[in-house]
Amino acid sequence: MKKNPVIATTGSIAIYRICDLVRNLSKKGVYARIIMTKNATRFISPITFATLSNKKVIVDEWDEGMLHIDLKNEASVFTIAPATANIIGKIANGIADDLVSSTYLAMNVPVIIAPAMNPNMYLSKAVQRNLKLLKEDGVIILDPTHGEVICGDIGYGKMIDIETIEKTILEFHYKNEF
Numbered sequence: 001m002k003k004n005p006v007i008a009t010t011g012s013i014a015i016y017r018i019c020d021l022v023r024n025l026s027k028k029g030v031y032a033r034i035i036m037t038k039n040a041t042r043f044i045s046p047i048t049f050a051t052l053s054n055k056k057v058i059v060d061e062w063d064e065g066m067l068h069i070d071l072k073n074e075a076s077v078f079t080i081a082p083a084t085a086n087i088i089g090k091i092a093n094g095i096a097d098d099l100v101s102s103t104y105l106a107m108n109v110p111v112i113i114a115p116a117m118n119p120n121m122y123l124s125k126a127v128q129r130n131l132k133l134l135k136e137d138g139v140i141i142l143d144p145t146h147g148e149v150i151c152g153d154i155g156y157g158k159m160i161d162i163e164t165i166e167k168t169i170l171e172f173h174y175k176n177e178f
Helices: 013-027 046-053 067-074 085-092 099-106 125-136 162-176
Strands: 004-009 033-036 075-083 111-115 145-148 154-158
Touching: 004 013, 004 067, 004 099, 004 162, 013 046, 013 075, 013 162, 033 046, 033 067, 033 099, 067 075, 067 099, 075 085, 075 099, 075 162, 085 099, 085 111, 085 125, 111 125, 111 162
Parallel strands: 004 033, 004 075, 075 111
Antiparallel strands: 145 154
16 A cells, blocks of 8 residues: 655644645645644634645544544654644653544654744743653654744744755655555
């Protein structure tokens, strides 16, 4: 069975940039499966991602059986972008209370996260501690860049560019697609 990237999106305004990522991957014949937290759907409708990926988007893990296990079996690489402080804290500490965090714990393929949040949140001791734990667990962290975020604050917290996320996903996808 050919495997595809699984991309999880969370509740950050940076989610709109993931539309371009999904479109770019589709143009290359790489059709990512998209899963979303409920908070992510407050920013972008699942219909948008379904249209871009040509696949059903999943929000509720109880929609169909044991989706986190099914997703593990179909994934070539697992990416969480944007990754909020909330999801970073959950996955770093083994909390599995939604589809995204449960899927993370089930994964046996490379995991990539692209943090996006207010600079003060990103630099907080709690988030830095959680990122350190994830790095120790082998998670690939695509560190945010310095710049102005949507609230007007300036600092590290702006999600890294889509081209870097795409390149990293493709690198691992082509190694693990079969």
